[in-house]
Amino acid sequence: xxxxxxxxxxxxxxxxxxxxxxxxxxxxxxxxxxxxxxxxxxxxxxxxxxxxxxxxxxxxxxxxxxxxxxxxxxxxxxxxxxxxxxxxxxxxxxxxxxxxxxxxxxxxxxxxxxxxxxxxxxxxxxxxxxxxxxxxxxxxxxxxxxxxxxxxxxxxxxxxxxxxxxxxxxxxxxxxxxxxxxxxxxxxxxxxxxxxxxxxxxxxxxxxxxxxxxxxxxxxxxxxxxxxxxxxxxxxxxxxxxxxxxxxxxxxxxxxxxxxxxxxxxxxxxxxxxxxxxxxxxxxxxxxxxxxxxxxxxxxxxxxxxxxxxxxxxxxxxxxxxxxxxxxxxxxxxxxxxxxxxxxxxxxxxxxxxxxxxxxxxxxxxxxxxxxxxxxxxxxxxxxxxxxxxxxxxxxxxxxxxxxxxxxxxxxxxxxxxxxxxxxxxxxxxxxxxxxxxxxxxxxxxxxxxxxxx
Amino acid sequence: xxxxxxxxxxxxxxxxxxxxxxxxxxxxxxxxxxxxxxxxxxxxxxxxxxxxxxxxxxxxxxxxxxxxxxxxxxxxxxxxxxxxxxxxxxxxxxxxxxxxxxxxxxxxxxxxxxxxxxxxxxxxxxxxxxxxxxxxxxxxxxxxxxxxxxxxxxxxxxxxxxxxxxxxxxxxxxxxxxx
Numbered sequence: 001x002x003x004x005x006x007x008x009x010x011x012x013x014x015x016x017x018x019x020x021x022x023x024x025x026x027x028x029x030x031x032x033x034x035x036x037x038x039x040x041x042x043x044x045x046x047x048x049x050x051x052x053x054x055x056x057x058x059x060x061x062x063x064x065x066x067x068x069x070x071x072x073x074x075x076x077x078x079x080x081x082x083x084x085x086x087x088x089x090x091x092x093x094x095x096x097x098x099x100x101x102x103x104x105x106x107x108x109x110x111x112x113x114x115x116x117x118x119x120x121x122x123x124x125x126x127x128x129x130x131x132x133x134x135x136x137x138x139x140x141x142x143x144x145x146x147x148x149x150x151x152x153x154x155x156x157x158x159x160x161x162x163x164x165x166x167x168x169x170x171x172x173x174x175x176x177x178x179x180x181x182x183x184x185x186x187x188x189x190x191x192x193x194x195x196x197x198x199x200x201x202x203x204x205x206x207x208x209x210x211x212x213x214x215x216x217x218x219x220x221x222x223x224x225x226x227x228x229x230x231x232x233x234x235x236x237x238x239x240x241x242x243x244x245x246x247x248x249x250x251x252x253x254x255x256x257x258x259x260x261x262x263x264x265x266x267x268x269x270x271x272x273x274x275x276x277x278x279x280x281x282x283x284x285x286x287x288x289x290x291x292x293x294x295x296x297x298x299x300x301x302x303x304x305x306x307x308x309x310x311x312x313x314x315x316x317x318x319x320x321x322x323x324x325x326x327x328x329x330x331x332x333x334x335x336x337x338x339x340x341x342x343x344x345x346x347x348x349x350x351x352x353x354x355x356x357x358x359x360x361x362x363x364x365x366x367x368x369x370x371x372x373x374x375x376x377x378x379x380x381x382x383x384x385x386x387x388x389x390x391x392x393x394x395x396x397x398x399x400x401x402x403x404x405x406x407x408x409x410x411x412x413x414x415x416x417x418x419x420x421x422x423x424x425x426x427x428x429x430x431x432x433x434x435x436x437x438x439x440x441x442x443x444x445x446x447x448x449x450x451x452x453x454x
Numbered sequence: 455x456x457x458x459x460x461x462x463x464x465x466x467x468x469x470x471x472x473x474x475x476x477x478x479x480x481x482x483x484x485x486x487x488x489x490x491x492x493x494x495x496x497x498x499x500x501x502x503x504x505x506x507x508x509x510x511x512x513x514x515x516x517x518x519x520x521x522x523x524x525x526x527x528x529x530x531x532x533x534x535x536x537x538x539x540x541x542x543x544x545x546x547x548x549x550x551x552x553x554x555x556x557x558x559x560x561x562x563x564x565x566x567x568x569x570x571x572x573x574x575x576x577x578x579x580x581x582x583x584x585x586x587x588x589x590x591x592x593x594x595x596x597x598x599x600x601x602x603x604x605x606x607x608x609x610x611x612x613x614x615x616x617x618x619x620x621x622x623x624x625x626x627x628x629x630x631x632x633x
Binding site for chain 1: 493497500516517520521523524527528529532533535536539540545546590591592593
């Protein structure tokens, strides 16, 4: 029996499906939207506090502890201060774009949260409704699309504020987010293949039961969370979610070491800056929520709690969802406290040369596995095709690798020959002239020996 | 496809939204070529693509709509902006944006539009397809592409691959010609 039908049979009645959406009365829709908005705003306020507090503890200090009990009101105080500051508008900026960039950054971040499932169907003022604003047959694509619109906020903030630092930050951000979005989209493919749907509620429902893998006569039970079942996809997603939200170790667009503040340099500490900050945190919440929905079973209770029958009913799943959010957010902070910022070329080569090819190979493997388990499929044909693809990929890799190796050896030989010539004729500009860099020490005809060639 | 032609009078809400989105797309497209500010032209292109995505949504082609946003808005125009910013990225109006061929280009554009509109109207004048939600989801689209249209799809993939390799070869200086 295939995995899909098993999970469909086993899913309890409270599980929302796509048909349950789009029937809410307008009052419930407005209520849900307002609640999501308010919770996100509060989440940012206390998320900032939590991040500062946690990272302080990791660095053996106290962190904010003056405003309110445990410094809980620190972000409120910061927000008030930002609101009361003078709103500077640099004189030569593109005014419209400078003004709308923070908005473009913030709105898609909030919109992406509309398809995040936070619970099963509940009775809300007499209406049976899922704890999710809406769902689409292609909901995950909506999240990705919103992330890609959010890039405009960064790019426009960088360009519109007419400052070299901001511009460089915007450039870095656009290249980085576009590259990491590809790897991120590819890491979802495994989930789609297993869940058989792109709707977020469907993916959560598909993670309710693990199903089993028939190996001969033995049924091996599979774990239900895709985090374990598709661990390479999950690992790649975790890396790309750090890259996508410009968090440490990939926070180069605002790298304060070299770019002052990156794309937000010209947004002095006013309300516009507060909106940028808000958008960044909401983006972090969005990628965390997506990781929970796609890889960690969504709002479903984790194992020890799921033994209790009532764990996945009523409003309880909101609590599990919140706890998972706190855990993932703490991971972001943990990464920030432990990792140094990578160099830009390292970032790009990680994205393009490791994450994307590894992802593609893993997708091939997952697709082959899925094909093997389809009913009425000739397994020998699938295996032969897989072997052919594998052999072809290896052959291409070998060809490129030998060419590269040959080129490297040729270059080394050339450098070696030059050294020998210089040693034989000191007057040609080599030995024993001290290695000074001014051209009149060497004569015009001297060839530079770049570093890293020998 | 059904043959029952609904009346042109008393348009439905969907039709009105579709028309408005079409107007936005055309207007934004005109602004792309007429604006004097380089970066604003790219941003009007975003509005144009967004309006087209909206049109697809109205026609219940959800998958195509979000892929349009993802690819065209999220990648193609971002790369365009990236290119502009990497080179000059002027703020304010540029004087030298007009091409000398603009009359010819306008004629070609109008002619292309006329041909397309005529063909579409001629071919589908009385053909109305019912807009059932859910028909534009990934599953239906996937099975259509990989059952009925697999050859054009593969041909396009090979074309894109060739373009990709071409771009790599052109941009890399360490790949020498055969001479």
